Amino acid sequence: MEQEKTLVLIKPDGVQRGLIGEIIGRFERKGLKLVGLKLLQLPCHKAEELYFPHQGKAFYSYLIQFMTSTPIVAIALQGRNAIELVRLLNGATDPAESEPGSIRGDFSIDVTHNIVHASDSPKNAQRELEVLFDSSELFEYQRIEEPILHRLTT
Ligand code: IDP
Ligand code: MG
Numbered sequence: 625m626e627q628e629k630t631l632v633l634i635k636p637d638g639v640q641r642g643l644i645g646e647i648i649g650r651f652e653r654k655g656l657k658l659v660g661l662k663l664l665q666l667p668c669h670k671a672e673e674l675y676f677p678h679q680g681k682a683f684y685s686y687l688i689q690f691m692t693s694t695p696i697v698a699i700a701l702q703g704r705n706a707i708e709l710v711r712l713l714n715g716a717t718d719p720a721e722s723e724p725g726s727i728r729g730d731f732s733i734d735v736t737h738n739i740v741h742a743s744d745s746p747k748n749a750q751r752e753l754e755v756l757f758d759s760s761e762l763f764e765y766q767r768i769e770e771p772i773l774h775r776l777t778t
Pocket of ligand 1: 678683687716717735736737738740741742744
């Protein structure tokens with residue numbers, strides 16, 4: 625599986641509940657590489673860009689209001705099959721259905737206040753990363769355990 629990059633956001637509820645370290649730790653321990661990281665208050669126009677596929681839905685305006693209410697953490701992650709893997713670690717959108725062991729399954733109880741966001745496709749990952757990060761804010765480096773995380777094919 626090829627290396628992919630994806631966007632994760634720790635939503636206002638995750639930041640306010642002191643879960644930043646816990647959530648980043650889960651991605652790090654899995655073997656995903658942090659290639660971008662910042663705390664910011666999401667401006668309204670960026671929230672609208674991020675969630676434009678949901679425009680017109682009943683929950684849209686509350687979602688924008690919630691996402692712009694207090695700071696969030698934006699995380700760019702890189703790794704093999706990262707897009708699908710991160711969504712698996714996050715768990716199902718509705719915490720009533722997310723598995724225990726996933727972030728949403730372990731820490732949330734409400735479908736809007738569901739702690740994390742993650743991109744759902746390569747196209748959306750690229751688009752969403754561009755909304756949150758300048759290219760100068762994304763980095764390349766080696767994690768020291770890369771050779772033992774992956775079966776190396778030569
Ligand atoms: P995802 O975050 O798992 O990709 P999406 O369907 O893309 O889920 O929805 C984006 C966000 O909108 C969700 O994470 C959640 O915060 C909110 N949301 C989705 N569906 C509902 C709903 O039925 N009621 C209220 N909020 C919702
Ligand atoms: Mg989504």
